[in-house]
Amino acid sequence: MKKYQMFLLLILSIAVLTAAVTASAALPPVSGAQLILKPLRTEQGSDVRRAYYQVGGTEIKATLAQMGTQLHFTLWEGKQNVFHFSAPASRLGLGSAGAFMSDGHLFFYCSINTRAGWRPPGAPPASGRGVIVGKSPVDGAWRIYVDSSDYYNPVPDDFQVYIGSVQHSADHPYIALAFGRELYTDTGRPAVRYRLAYHADTDQFAYEEE
Helix, strand or coil, X not given: CHHHHHHHHHHHHHHHHHHHHHXXXXXXXXXXXXXXXXXXXXXXXXXXXXXXXEECCEEEEEEEEEECCEEEEEEEECCEEXXXXXXXXXXXXXXXXXXXXXXXXXXXXXXXXXXXXXXCCCCCCCCEEEEEEEECCCCCCEEEEEEHHHCCCCCCCCCEEEEEEECCCCCCCEEEEEEXXXXXXXXXXXXEEEEEEEECCCCEEEEEEC
16 A cells, blocks of 8 residues: 555656656747747858847848848748849948748848938938838738838838837837838937737737737
8 A cells, every 4th residue: 555655656756857848858838929039040241141040940040231222131931042133322331131930930031221310511312211021821922011112101201210129118029110310320210100910800900009
């Protein structure tokens, strides 16, 4: 009888330990259904930046490269080129890109500007364009979900564009699209900002103007 009780205690101890290990290994919930993802590794050159992400058993490479007067944003799924986007820019530092989760789905963002910071005397007006790209769960095709050129911009004659994470003091981080003059300066403020969120039931992004 005593041996039987000890055996039961051993089985219960193993079950509790297994449950604890499983719980600690589980992925944390995505706060606010959106989360900026950290790449597995990155590579930096004078005219190219690469970031690598693991999605299931597939590696996705996001590349931002300077070629002539254009910045090129390219996505590779394994060895297949699945998306390409370019916009005018004179140097690599005028582009930014990253990845995030929204409603359980992976997306990539990229914004490219002709200028960042103050406008020097005599310089031409700035402009920019940003996109959010993802693989549709409906048909499996990679496509643009958000294009800054489709959104109202109150300062179209001279502006910079931003797509990325925004967080208020008492709020979860969220993805936003913003337009503004001299946006990338200490005193720059958005002329308009849109809070973006993906909805899997419609396979579309909804927005809310702030």
